[in-house]
Amino acid sequence: MEAGKTPRSxxxxxxxxxxxxxxxxxxxxxxxxxxxxxxxxxxxxxxxxKARSMTLYIPLGEGRSSFNLENAVCNHGFFMMAPNVWIPSxxxxxxxxxxxxxxxxxxxxxxxxxxxxxxxxHLHHTEYVSPKDQQVIxxxxxxxxxxxxxxxxxxxxxxxxxxKAKNVCFGRIFRSPSIFEDMVKSILLCNCTWRRTLDMxxxxxxxQFELKGQKRGRMTGDSTNRRKTKISxxxxxxxxxxxxxxxxxxxxxxxxETLRNHCNLGYRAKIIIELARSIQNGEVxxxxxxxxxxxxxxxxxxxxxxLNKKRGFGPFAxxxxxxxxxxxxxxxxxxETFRHIKETKRLELCEYYQRKFGKLSELPRSKYHTITGSxxxxxxxxx
Numbered sequence: 001m002e003a004g005k006t007p008r009s010x011x012x013x014x015x016x017x018x019x020x021x022x023x024x025x026x027x028x029x030x031x032x033x034x035x036x037x038x039x040x041x042x043x044x045x046x047x048x049x050k051a052r053s054m055t056l057y058i059p060l061g062e063g064r065s066s067f068n069l070e071n072a073v074c075n076h077g078f079f080m081m082a083p084n085v086w087i088p089s090x091x092x093x094x095x096x097x098x099x100x101x102x103x104x105x106x107x108x109x110x111x112x113x114x115x116x117x118x119x120x121x122h123l124h125h126t127e128y129v130s131p132k133d134q135q136v137i138x139x140x141x142x143x144x145x146x147x148x149x150x151x152x153x154x155x156x157x158x159x160x161x162x163x164k165a166k167n168v169c170f171g172r173i174f175r176s177p178s179i180f181e182d183m184v185k186s187i188l189l190c191n192c193t194w195r196r197t198l199d200m201x202x203x204x205x206x207x208q209f210e211l212k213g214q215k216r217g218r219m220t221g222d223s224t225n226r227r228k229t230k231i232s233x234x235x236x237x238x239x240x241x242x243x244x245x246x247x248x249x250x251x252x253x254x255x256x257e258t259l260r261n262h263c264n265l266g267y268r269a270k271i272i273i274e275l276a277r278s279i280q281n282g283e284v285x286x287x288x289x290x291x292x293x294x295x296x297x298x299x300x301x302x303x304x305x306x307l308n309k310k311r312g313f314g315p316f317a318x319x320x321x322x323x324x325x326x327x328x329x330x331x332x333x334x335x336e337t338f339r340h341i342k343e344t345k346r347l348e349l350c351e352y353y354q355r356k357f358g359k360l361s362e363l364p365r366s367k368y369h370t371i372t373g374s375x376x377x378x379x380x381x382x383x
Contacts, residue, residue: 068169074361140177209243271312
């Protein structure tokens with residue numbers, strides 16, 4: 001390869017090849033289309049248009065040896081919270097992702113086929129996604145799975161400290177496509193049961209659907225083939241759009257009472273509305289938070305102080321947001337964690353969950369609400 005040239009990868013678009021610049025680990029390069037794609041006939045029946053889809057590829061490069069999609073997604077409770085849908089049978093993460101206008105969402109499936117050197121990002125139910133929109137989608141996937149140069153350095157350092165983690169490709173902490181979603185979900189974790197946390201996240205996604213005036217329905221797949229194939233209720237979810245997690249712009253138009261009553265958020269409604277409005281009016285600039293990552297650990301105290309000034313962001317919520325941003329100096333410790341340590345005298349919370357309930361990545365969604373570190377709650381939940 002010539003010096004200065006960007007390596008290339010291909011994406012597929014309804015049978016056509018689309019040339020995409022490899023994202024050089026920082027995912028900042030633009031997408032380029034071939035003439036073949038531009039000649040594509042976008043006419044046809046509605047059924048044909050719905051069947052069309054597009055697949056983008058993210059080359060893993062040097063990170064291939066340390067990456068495992070299942071471990072990169074299913075490592076803490078965020079992967080269970082709507083609109084994320086983990087499909088155990090295909091080891092695929094499905095959820096809506098936003099386009100460049102920050103308003104439109106597209107149903108996306110993320111997978112990593114065996115022995116492949118790239119992550120596959122499958123865009124459902126679409127005829128065309130612009131180069132700009134592709135870039136935004138890939139940036140969101142990269143954030144969720146921690147595919148930046150800095151994240152790769154953190155993983156390598158962690159593996160030096162914990163060789164056992166390296167052997168199982170563990171070390172990436174799953175997060176949301178945006179820091180705003182991470183912040184709101186951190187609030188949803190506070191002062192309530194895990195079941196209620198899941199319900200509140202689901203209700204917020206349903207609300208986002210209503211705000212957009214959308215109708216629920218199957219988004220992908222062939223109905224004839226589905227009728228011939230027996231699939232579980234949980235796998236059936238992959239054919240439905242769940243609605244995206246609302247962003248600050250969408251929540252800014254709501255009042256506290258509407259949000260509280262519709263989503264059963266209680267006191268959290270006021271916190272979330274205030275956060276959304278402070279972002280929309282420019283008081284809080286989230287891009288500055290993540291840009292501070294370039295300064296390393298020395299910027300962490302300043303960011304913690306900024307977060308802690310916001311209503312609802314106590315030590316646990318702040319530590320959780322910082323973890324999502326890539327600061328691991330503060331461990332998110334809530335009452336669930338303390339209760340677990342007190343009752344079991346163990347620190348390995350994830351291992352404890354899996355001994356009690358089975359491998360988390362293989363659980364059906366109907367069982368997510370049963371996950372708890374409390375021995376008393378575990379023994380009281382009907383089997």
